[in-house]
Amino acid sequence: MEISGMDELGIFAEVESQARSYCRSFPVVFDQAQGSYLYDLKGQAYIDFLSCAGSVNYGHNPKPVKAAVIDYLQRDGIQAALDMHSRAKQEFLFNLRKIILEPRALSYKMQFTSPTGTSVVESAIKLARKVTGRQHIVAFTNGFHGMSNTSLGLTGNRDNRQPGVDPYVFRMPYDGYLTGLDSVEYFERLLNDNSSGMDLPAAVILETIQGEGGINVASADWLVRLRKLTAEHDILLIIDDIQAGCGRTGTFFSFEPSGITPDMVCLSKSLSGYGLPFALLLHRPELDQWSPGEDNGTFRGNTLAFVAATKTLQEFWSDDRLVKHIHANETLLKTWFAKVTERFAVHIKQVRGRGLFYGIEFYDASLTAAVTRACFTRRLIIERCGPQDQVLKLMPALTIDADTLQSGLASIFEAMQQVLECPPSSESDTDTDTLRFTNEVSHVD
Numbered sequence: 415m416e417i418s419g420m421d422e423l424g425i426f427a428e429v430e431s432q433a434r435s436y437c438r439s440f441p442v443v444f445d446q447a448q449g450s451y452l453y454d455l456k457g458q459a460y461i462d463f464l465s466c467a468g469s470v471n472y473g474h475n476p477k478p479v480k481a482a483v484i485d486y487l488q489r490d491g492i493q494a495a496l497d498m499h500s501r502a503k504q505e506f507l508f509n510l511r512k513i514i515l516e517p518r519a520l521s522y523k524m525q526f527t528s529p530t531g532t533s534v535v536e537s538a539i540k541l542a543r544k545v546t547g548r549q550h551i552v553a554f555t556n557g558f559h560g561m562s563n564t565s566l567g568l569t570g571n572r573d574n575r576q577p578g579v580d581p582y583v584f585r586m587p588y589d590g591y592l593t594g595l596d597s598v599e600y601f602e603r604l605l606n607d608n609s610s611g612m613d614l615p616a617a618v619i620l621e622t623i624q625g626e627g628g629i630n631v632a633s634a635d636w637l638v639r640l641r642k643l644t645a646e647h648d649i650l651l652i653i654d655d656i657q658a659g660c661g662r663t664g665t666f667f668s669f670e671p672s673g674i675t676p677d678m679v680c681l682s683k684s685l686s687g688y689g690l691p692f693a694l695l696l697h698r699p700e701l702d703q704w705s706p707g708e709d710n711g712t713f714r715g716n717t718l719a720f721v722a723a724t725k726t727l728q729e730f731w732s733d734d735r736l737v738k739h740i741h742a743n744e745t746l747l748k749t750w751f752a753k754v755t756e757r758f759a760v761h762i763k764q765v766r767g768r769g770l771f772y773g774i775e776f777y778d779a780s781l782t783a784a785v786t787r788a789c790f791t792r793r794l795i796i797e798r799c800g801p802q803d804q805v806l807k808l809m810p811a812l813t814i815d816a817d818t819l820q821s822g823l824a825s826i827f828e829a830m831q832q833v834l835e836c837p838p839s840s841e842s843d844t845d846t847d848t849l850r851f852t853n854e855v856s857h858v859d
């Protein structure tokens with residue numbers, strides 16, 4: 415590509431809004447991607463441990479899904495369809511029920527919302543308020559639910575929140591937020607005490623593992639008790655599985671190990687399996703009290719995403735190969751964590767997560783930032799999360815092969831050695847001419 419009179423990154427700084435974010439951590443122009451590798455304009459390869467915040471859990475451009483998408487485009491399959499009946503939607507409805515819901519004994523109606531995560535959260539809350547006739551929603555410390563008004567009101571982070579966002583939010587401590595406080599017990603007391611100051615909420619919304627909030631894991635026991643309490647008080651339980659779902663934690667839904675059945679489940683990010691915008695609200699059939707068009711939107715369902723998602727379910731979820739692969743990779747990760755927590759014990763506060771959704775929390779957030787920068791100079795794409803961005807967030811593709819995973823982990827280890835063991839003496843870790851690359855791989859063909 416020829417852009418005359420500008421350097422490679424110039425156009426972004428000159429023309430694109432300050433709102434841009436991830437690109438600031440990775441100042442190159444990406445062009446191609448395949449599996450766990452991204453390629454920049456020069457054809458240099460990067461290992462991806464970010465997976466677009468969990469939007470490409472099956473790697474970039476997974477080949478069987480790509481073939482289904484190309485075939486659909488090639489035969490002029492209908493793309494824009496509003497929410498009219500399409501064969502693509504028909505096949506998705508059928509396959510999600512058959513491959514995911516029925517084997518898990520789940521019975522949900524499927525509502526396609528506008529195709530982003532925040533839209534599905536908005537629809538879930540709107541429905542909960544409509545069905546219960548109540549306003550208040552319980553959300554948790556460090557929760558992240560998106561950036562539009564209602565979702566932002568539910569989100570914990572002060573830097574993201576703005577004055578005037580949805581005010582009917584009652585904030586509760588997440589599992590483990592305060593040592594010695596069992597927040598389900600606290601919640602129960604508030605509900606049973608007429609003078610506690612808490613109005614009976616319409617719903618409780620939470621992530622079972624908080625992604626942006628720092629990979630905080632709710633225990634199965636806490637989830638089970640929360641489910642019981644909400645059921646007793648006729649409060650709807652909404653699981654936001656936008657990031658933790660679609661296999662990220664080792665099962666399709668993140669709540670499966672706890673055995674709970676939420677009243678509603680929000681899915682988006684990796685649902686299409688191809689990084690295409692797509693969002694789905696699952697809700698118990700009795701909650702389906704919408705009148706036609708009441709929760710409207712032009713792009714509800716994205717036909718190409720239906721096609722990709724159907725192929726993804728058939729390819730990755732109709733047997734247990736992917737789940738076994740995730741577990742094997744998790745075992746490898748755990749072995750590596752044992753090594754790093756011993757080696758860098760003074761700097762690492764905690765390692766936590768499940769499946770291929772892990773965080774390494776450092777005591778000092780500036781070290782986390784330095785480690786991610788040092789990873790990037792080794793051509794590893796990795797991000798941070800948590801209230802101070804103090805947690806290094808490991809989210810490789812679920813399909814990553816052991817060699818690539820090991821190679822990425824080796825880059826993190828080297829980055830940690832560089833940052834944690836050799837105090838910075840020069841600018842050399844940002845000088846791209848002096849870098850040693852550990853990920854020598856050939857360009858995508």
Ligand SMILES: *Cc1c(COP(=O)(O)O)cnc(C)c1O
Nearest residue numbers: 530531532558559560654656657
């Ligand atoms: C990403 C995310 C959202 C918001 O999704 P968008 O597509 O960015 O609107 C909501 N909840 C969780 C848990 C997320 O990770």
